[in-house]
Every structure is written in C-alpha cells, then in structure tokens.
Amino acid sequence: MVSSAKAHRGAAAEAPRPQVHNIGEVLSELSDDFPQITASKIRFLEEKGLITPQRTAAGYRKYTAGDIDRLRFILALQRDQYLPLKVIKDYLDAVDRGERPEQLPGGLQLAPRSVTEQLAQEIAGHTRALTRAELIGATGADEGLIDELLQYGLIGEEDGRFDEHGLRVVKAAAKLAGHGIEPRHLRAFRTAADREISLVEGAIAPVSSRRSASSRAHAQETAREISDACLSLHSALVQGAISQLDH
Structure with missing residues (x-):
C-alpha cells in the first residue's frame, strides 16, 4: 500500500505543468524577430490591456507560450502593418470573446485562429520587401508608373526592394491611373x-525627447493614434465634399 502511494505521488510529481517564462526569457524568445523589443x-x-500575464504571489509576471504567441502577433502587426494598438486590441478582444472577425487588422483576409507564431509569420509574409518585378506582379503597374512615383518621391526604394508602404502606394496609384490621374497629379x-x-513630430516631441524605452514606446503609439485620426479626418472631409456633388 505504501509503495502504491509512493508510486502515485511519483506519477503526480511527473505530471506536466504549464510552462511559464519570466520577462527575460520572453525577450530572448522574441529578440531574433523583434530586435528592438524591451521589457518596457x-x-x-x-x-x-493587450496582454495579461499571470502573477506570482510575490507579484512577478509569468508568461505562458500563449502570451508569447500573442506578443508575436501584436508586434508583427505593429511592425508590418503599422496599425494603432487600439485596432489590434479591438481585434484581440473580439477573438477573446469567442467571436470570429471576418478580417484581421489591416484588412488581411485570413481566417482567425488562435494567435500563434504561424499566424504572425503569415502576416509578415504578406508585407515582406518586394523586388521591382514582384511589385509589378502584385499591383499590375508598369515600369513607367513606378519610375514616376519614384521621381515624385511618392515611394522609396532600398537595395532594389520596396516595402509594404510602397506596395500600397503603387496599388492606389495604379487604380488612379485608370481614371487618368497621373503621378505628377499626386505630388500634393x-x-x-x-x-x-x-x-505628429511636434505633438510627440515632449515624450519622444525622453530616453526611457517606455517613453519611446508611448511616443510611437501616440504617433500612430494621431496619424489614424488625421487619416479619418481627411477621409471625412473628402467624402463629405463628394456627397455634395449630387446636390
């Protein structure tokens, strides 16, 4: 009986426990893909409110594998889609509630699954730097259009490649070209x-001048929020003016 009890206790001791990590281990996990990541x-x-790590009795944070996957997802969207944290949080909150949003933040057409490294890799794959040939294939633009966009400073090229922002500009410019609007008209x-x-730089100057990592992170997020508000304002003004054309 005693041997049986010991064996039972031994089996219980060997039962797998959820693995948790301290913040240093989390940084080590993420640093290859996100070298600028800091504890702050x-x-x-x-x-x-984007992540909620466990806490020990002493108040130390403990991160699960799911927390690390979630961080990868958030950081990938920030880096590759330049999305405000509010947009990312709204999506994650919907997933946490058990909902299934049709689109990921940024309009990506991917069925929401658990927030895993695979998903972050898929997101990054949509926004990797493109060669000129890949850019032409992805947008339907021709060489002349791309050359003009470069000439007017609407896109940039680094080592013969174009980033995700350039991809979006070329897509929009190609669509506008179909309506007779040329790159020279887009200098405004x-x-x-x-x-x-x-x-934006003026608004965040008091925060960005501080040297702490948390201040820099706050400045970056503030810049995104201001930019998002500016884009909303621009869209509202243009759409409001267009709506008057029917009157």
Missing part, C-alpha cells in the same frame, strides 16, 4: 503627408 515595451502593452499628397508628419 512589453509592460506598456500590458498597461494598454506627398506635401500633405510631410506636413502631417511635422504635425
């Missing part, structure tokens, strides 16, 4: 964007 950034995401957008950037 992770705590900032927690403060904003470049000017307006530069003015918006100056506005």
Whole structure:
C-alpha cells in the first residue's frame, strides 16, 4: 500500500505543468524577430490591456507560450502593418470573446485562429520587401508608373526592394491611373503627408525627447493614434465634399 502511494505521488510529481517564462526569457524568445523589443515595451502593452500575464504571489509576471504567441502577433502587426494598438486590441478582444472577425487588422483576409507564431509569420509574409518585378506582379503597374512615383518621391526604394508602404502606394496609384490621374497629379499628397508628419513630430516631441524605452514606446503609439485620426479626418472631409456633388 505504501509503495502504491509512493508510486502515485511519483506519477503526480511527473505530471506536466504549464510552462511559464519570466520577462527575460520572453525577450530572448522574441529578440531574433523583434530586435528592438524591451521589457518596457512589453509592460506598456500590458498597461494598454493587450496582454495579461499571470502573477506570482510575490507579484512577478509569468508568461505562458500563449502570451508569447500573442506578443508575436501584436508586434508583427505593429511592425508590418503599422496599425494603432487600439485596432489590434479591438481585434484581440473580439477573438477573446469567442467571436470570429471576418478580417484581421489591416484588412488581411485570413481566417482567425488562435494567435500563434504561424499566424504572425503569415502576416509578415504578406508585407515582406518586394523586388521591382514582384511589385509589378502584385499591383499590375508598369515600369513607367513606378519610375514616376519614384521621381515624385511618392515611394522609396532600398537595395532594389520596396516595402509594404510602397506596395500600397503603387496599388492606389495604379487604380488612379485608370481614371487618368497621373503621378505628377499626386505630388500634393506627398506635401500633405510631410506636413502631417511635422504635425505628429511636434505633438510627440515632449515624450519622444525622453530616453526611457517606455517613453519611446508611448511616443510611437501616440504617433500612430494621431496619424489614424488625421487619416479619418481627411477621409471625412473628402467624402463629405463628394456627397455634395449630387446636390
């Protein structure tokens, strides 16, 4: 009987437990893909309600594998889609409630699954830097259009490749070209964007001048929020003016 009890206790002791990690181990897991990640950034995401790590009795944070996957997802969307945290949080909140949003943040057409590394890799794969040939294939644009967009500073090229922002610009420019609107007509957008950037830089200057990692993370998120509000304002003004054309 005693031997049986010992064996039972031994089996119980060998039962697998959910693996948890401290913040240093989390940073080690993420640093290859996100070399700029810091403990302050992770705590900032927690403060904003995007992750909720476990706590020990002493108050130390403990992160599960699911928490690390969730962080990969958030960081991939921030880096590759330049999305505000509010948009990402709204999506994650919907998934946490058991809902199945039709689109991921940024309009990606991927069926929502658990927030895994595979999903983050799929997102990153949609936004990797493209060669000129890949850019032409993805947008239907021709060489002349791309050359003009480069000439007017609407897109940039680095080592013969174009980032996700360039991809979006070329897609929009190709669509506009179909309506007779050429890149030379779009220089006003470049000017307006530069003015918006100056506005954002001025607004975040008091925070971005601080050297702490948490202040930099806060400044980046504030910049995204201001930019998102500017885009909403621009869209509302244009759509409001267009609606008057019918009157």
